[in-house]
């Protein structure tokens with residue numbers, strides 16, 4: 001006999017087959033051997049009514065900066081999240097990413113790393129973010145080189161960037177690849193298609209002009225804002241399009 005947990009249920013239920021008389025399935029019930037007075041074990045279906053720990057996903061985001069042009073996109077993500085502090089950032093910078101940070105920006109790689117909550121060396125394939133059991137909101141590779149795109153598309157996890165991306169994809173979490181190269185040959189397009197087949201979001205940092213950006217910063221912010229929104233992080237770096245205001249626009 002087991003306690004009846006059907007809504008409004010009273011007393012006990014003798015059912016042992018996974019469905020009680022009130023039609024309630026015994027989700028989470030388990031079968032246990034309970035010693036009887038005669039010493040012979042008998043099977044009883046028990047419902048474990050003890051409270052279980054149920055928590056929201058930890059607010060962690062993996063950010064990778066690889067060696068494509070556009071290191072500022074990864075830096076702006078880190079700057080934004082460092083100000084807010086409600087998201088724990090896990091940063092990996094590839095060796096080529098370190099070179100492009102120095103080449104393209106006024107930042108030193110160590111100052112970029114200081115923006116992150118946790119920094120992982122790219123060779124550390126045993127890092128927390130290399131396992132699916134380490135829960136995250138997902139990953140943004142900003143920018144993403146063709147080399148790293150190829151690694152993700154082919155599940156070739158020889159460094160932590162590719163491994164962490166592969167792990168997020170197998171767990172069904174968003175992986176945003178800010179792939180940057182131009183022009184693109186068919187091999188690049190094929191890799192993008194293959195990565196998209198695995199679940200990656202192909203997100204080239206292509207500016208939009210309908211928001212009337214005035215500075216390079218405006219363009220970077222809009223792109224970063226949309227990428228953060230794509231992994232579920234609401235932000236005010238971009239504006240929401242509420243429809244065409246231009247009276248000379250095309251008639252509806």
Ligand SMILES: Cc1cc2nc3c(=O)[nH]c(=O)nc-3n(C[C@H](O)[C@H](O)[C@H](O)COP(=O)(O)O)c2cc1C
Pocket residue numbers: 065066067068069094095096097099100103144145146147148180181182
């Ligand atoms: C200044 C600079 C700019 C580069 N821009 C790009 C680029 O836009 N796209 C790309 O795929 N590779 C670019 N590369 C080449 C990559 O850095 C190179 O392929 C590297 O091996 C990528 O390695 P990673 O993916 O491990 O960072 C650039 C290299 C340098 C030095």
